[in-house]
Amino acid sequence: MKNTVPLKKNSEFLRLYKKGKFYAGKNIVLYVMKNGLDIKRLGITVGKKFGKSVKRNRMKRLIRENYKYYEEFIKNGYDLVFVARTREQMPDFADIKREMKFLLKKLDVFEQEKWCCLENG
Numbered sequence: 001m002k003n004t005v006p007l008k009k010n011s012e013f014l015r016l017y018k019k020g021k022f023y024a025g026k027n028i029v030l031y032v033m034k035n036g037l038d039i040k041r042l043g044i045t046v047g048k049k050f051g052k053s054v055k056r057n058r059m060k061r062l063i064r065e066n067y068k069y070y071e072e073f074i075k076n077g078y079d080l081v082f083v084a085r086t087r088e089q090m091p092d093f094a095d096i097k098r099e100m101k102f103l104l105k106k107l108d109v110f111e112q113e114k115w116c117c118l119e120n121g
Helices: 010-019 053-073 093-106 112-120
Strands: 004-006 021-024 028-034 040-045 078-084
Touching: 010 028, 010 040, 010 078, 028 093, 040 053, 053 078, 053 093
Parallel strands: 004 040, 040 078
Antiparallel strands: 021 028, 028 078
């Protein structure tokens, strides 16, 4: 992830949970808040109710890989936290990819112009 810095401190996550905008999808919830910097910051959380460590780490990897795919189309100056929702079945890569794009658009963090230029050009 080239232009993204990880969120590490618990206080940073709590600030987003309390003050940020969020939107819930079927598999993930996205919290977004402006950070006043010219960088993107990313946090990923998967609760223990999701499953054992193997399942939780797999979900984190899926979210991280999909984020890398959309990273260049996300506006700078935002903090993003993805929270995995507990489901019976583990979602696959395509499900997460589709849902992530939907959530990013819904919270107005996705730069549609760059995306359209890439598809047409």
